[in-house]
Amino acid sequence: MQKSVLQLLKDLIAIPSVFPNEEKIARYCANFLKGKGFDAKLVPIEKNRYDMVATKGSQKKCILLFGHLDTVPAYNYQKNPYKMEENGDIISGLGSWDMKSGLAVIMSAASKVNLKTIGIKIVFSADEENNSLGSHLIYTKDFLKNVVIGISPEIVDSFEKDRNCILLGRRGRVVYKIDILGVSGHGASLEGISAISIASRLVEYIEKLKFKGNNFLGETTVFVRGIEGSSTSLSLPEKCTMHLDVHYVPPYTEENLLKEIKKNIDSNFSSYISKGVKISIKIAKRNTPYLNPYITNRKNVYVKKALKILSKKLKISAGLTVADENIVANFGVPVITIGPVGGNAHSNKEWVSKKSVLQIEKIYLDLLCELVG
DSSP states (O other): OOOOHHHHHHHHHTSOOBTTOOHHHHHHHHHHHHTTTOEEEEEEEETTEEEEEEEESOSSSEEEEEEEOOBOOOTTOSSOTTSOEEETTEEESTTIIIIIHHHHHHHHHHTTOOOSSSEEEEEEESOTTTTOHHHHHHOOHHHHTTEEEEEEOOOOOBSSSSOOEEEEEEOEEEEEEEEEEOBOOBTTTTOSBOHHHHHHHHHHHHTTOOOOOBTTTBOOEEEEEEEEEOOSSSBOOOEEEEEEEEEEOTTOOHHHHHHHHHHHHHHHTHHHHTTTOEEEEEEOOOSSOOBOOEEOOTTSHHHHHHHHHHTTTSEEEEESSOOHHHHHHTTTOOEEEOOOOEEOTTSTTOEEEHHHHHHHHHHHHHHHHHHHO
16 A cells, blocks of 8 residues: 555654664665665664665666755654644644655655656665765765756755745855964953953954855855853963854855955954964864855756756745755756755744645656656
8 A cells, every 4th residue: 555645754753863863764764665666775874874775767877866864853842753743734743844754755756656768766864964974975976977866855945935946056064163362361460362352353253244145045154153262260361262154155165265264354353463362263173074055057958857847836046054965966966956845943843834745745756757757
């Protein structure tokens, strides 16, 4: 008996998959797809953590359907986060929008398509809500060499207030670390220069900086995500560290944006630097690379085919933040994001529209039939 997309969503919500605990849901998805004729397997990324990969049809050319298995923790839920609840058009539950409804759409639509000239490759990765470890490990040039287009039902966080959109690009993201070395001095005499005081001036200055924008991806934005500094004696704080969280757009890269911010700081804080203050900025380390921006080429033959169907029903926009699509697109694969309408991701009020889930499943089915025919 064929499970409906809503029955699949109910099953998926019922499986806890807060990172790093994605194994159970990965096995569920693999078993379902095996039952629909897919060659499905789990690919280990760490101990007891897996990506799920499934293929069907010729892999000389294939469409990549992809999403992520994990959710964020159940923040402040007053009811069972793993029980799908329906209230009119509203479906709630942890991961209902981000992005178990998307997984259900892929599984349901892909299982109904008759493949002809082009095959399907499905990837459900682990760790997207953390540092995208699963995607960084699974997506390589060789893994994607036969993929002609990638389609993801990730949540749509676009510039449009209407979430009924197609995303054809996303901004990039990087975190910069600023180390400030002040001038030590006795706290009573105030003859030194406090590193924390310099940091407070930097916050105000950096958050007012204006950067170049992009006609499609919008503006480069920055916020200060953390400041750490203290003094353990009756002395002015000599050291302070800041972290800047930046979403950037072309023509910027991680490196040239770093140079621009450094140039601005050196110029506008020269009076402090001349008195012995040292301010350094670098890319903050983490265990996976940061994600570069991308814009999908609308002239690509498969993108043009897809847009013939999609653009009649949905607006075209760009994503505000990064997702696994950035990783796939940065390997040269044209990527389209189209997911169901929902809201309040990463909160206890997360929801997805039942009507939209059903509509998006139908759109995916039409889209796949057009592309694989």
